[in-house]
Amino acid sequence: MEKRSNTWESWHRKKVEPRKVSRICDIDEQFTMIENTTSIQEKPNHCIIEIGPADGTLCKYIITKYDNRIDNYTLIDDVSMLDICKNNLLEFDNITYVSIDDIETVNTELYTIFISNHCLAETTQSYRKYIYDNIISKSQEVFILDDTSTGKHFNTDGNYKNELTESLNKLFDNVTISDGHKYSMKTQKLFYANNRK
Numbered sequence: 001m002e003k004r005s006n007t008w009e010s011w012h013r014k015k016v017e018p019r020k021v022s023r024i025c026d027i028d029e030q031f032t033m034i035e036n037t038t039s040i041q042e043k044p045n046h047c048i049i050e051i052g053p054a055d056g057t058l059c060k061y062i063i064t065k066y067d068n069r070i071d072n073y074t075l076i077d078d079v080s081m082l083d084i085c086k087n088n089l090l091e092f093d094n095i096t097y098v099s100i101d102d103i104e105t106v107n108t109e110l111y112t113i114f115i116s117n118h119c120l121a122e123t124t125q126s127y128r129k130y131i132y133d134n135i136i137s138k139s140q141e142v143f144i145l146d147d148t149s150t151g152k153h154f155n156t157d158g159n160y161k162n163e164l165t166e167s168l169n170k171l172f173d174n175v176t177i178s179d180g181h182k183y184s185m186k187t188q189k190l191f192y193a194n195n196r197k
């Protein structure tokens with residue numbers, strides 16, 4: 001299979017500690033935004049998928065508060081990052097861990113909420129296309145926080161915002177893009193979609 005991410009390798013080479021990826025206050029903000037934006041507070045029986053969870057802190061926040069509403073929470077990341085998630089999430093038995101190389105195994109499920117924060121901009125376009133076509137297309141709600149500026153860490157050639165917007169518009173009737181200015185990362189944008197076509 002084509003290796004769809006070159007990002008993991010760069011993180012790995014730099015030996016970035018996952019805890020330093022986002023500060024806890026950033027994860028606090030992500031959690032609040034998810035509570036305020038998605039149907040997590042209203043609907044039961046959620047099957048959530050999160051791409052690029054780093055150490056699993058956001059998953060821990062969500063599953064701790066909404067355990068009775070979550071049937072399953074799938075995490076996709078590199079195996080060594082998933083090992084860190086497993087250690088941090090030992091007490092929960094409704095989590096599925098899927099390594100990037102096994103991503104095809106998740107595409108038959110219907111997810112209620114797709115989450116990916118500060119990850120997709122750093123993956124390759126072919127990986128993103130796979131995610132749009134096979135996972136986002138099967139999700140009921142989409143919550144993506146990302147930096148749409150062009151930077152050396154990103155594989156986005158300046159067109160990522162349009163690419164993501166167009167992909168979401170093809171799949172959903174309701175797509176909103178909001179500025180992240182009131183949150184800690186000034187260049188981050190929130191892409192939210194629901195009402196699948």
Ligand SMILES: C[S@@+](CC[C@H](N)C(=O)[O-])C[C@H]1O[C@@H](n2cnc3c(N)ncnc32)[C@H](O)[C@@H]1O
Pocket residue numbers: 004005006007008011021022023051052053054055076077078081100116117118119122123127
């Ligand atoms: C910048 S960190 C963001 C972590 C966390 N979501 C946050 O907001 O702090 C990017 C995460 O995506 C993961 N990642 C990189 N390439 C990936 C890929 N192709 N598929 C899934 N996860 C990937 C990295 O291992 C890391 O956990």
